[in-house]
Amino acid sequence: MTQAMCASFKVELGRALHDFTATTGHAFKIALYKAAATLGATTTVYSVTNEVGDTGSYAAGGLALTNVTPTSSGTTAMITFGVSPQWTGVTFTDCTQALIYNTNGGQNRAVAVLDLGGNQAVTAGTFTINLPTVTPTTALLRLL
Numbered sequence: 001m002t003q004a005m006c007a008s009f010k011v012e013l014g015r016a017l018h019d020f021t022a023t024t025g026h027a028f029k030i031a032l033y034k035a036a037a038t039l040g041a042t043t044t045v046y047s048v049t050n051e052v053g054d055t056g057s058y059a060a061g062g063l064a065l066t067n068v069t070p071t072s073s074g075t076t077a078m079i080t081f082g083v084s085p086q087w088t089g090v091t092f093t094d095c096t097q098a099l100i101y102n103t104n105g106g107q108n109r110a111v112a113v114l115d116l117g118g119n120q121a122v123t124a125g126t127f128t129i130n131l132p133t134v135t136p137t138t139a140l141l142r143l144l
Helices: 007-014
Strands: 028-033 067-073 076-081 086-102 109-128 141-143
Touching: 007 109, 028 109
Parallel strands: none
Antiparallel strands: 028 086, 067 076, 076 141, 086 109
16 A cells, blocks of 8 residues: 555646635545555545444445635645544454545546555544645645
């Protein structure tokens, strides 16, 4: 697994297939994966293969994200989402990565793969992915 902005996403931006606008944009989700998943820059679509199992508030496909209209600072465009994704009452022992994807038109196009910093284990608890501050050097997605 390699944390990356998916190459297909970069191409699809040029084809206007992703709209992150807050109130009128596409729907994006984030799904959690086990270490056995082979996600990285070459990931093109969401898949259930090696996704963590349904538990607590987590269900296949993951959680809907809240769009925040993209901004820029200097020459860097910044894309992020609203509230940090959080699941409650979950139990899993092998979660190492996450996939952000665009559900528009049922295409489930991959946007980015996140490395969760090693194996994450939770027992009947709350799991949160803390989204970074929106700056030119820390925003979740940055186009330089």
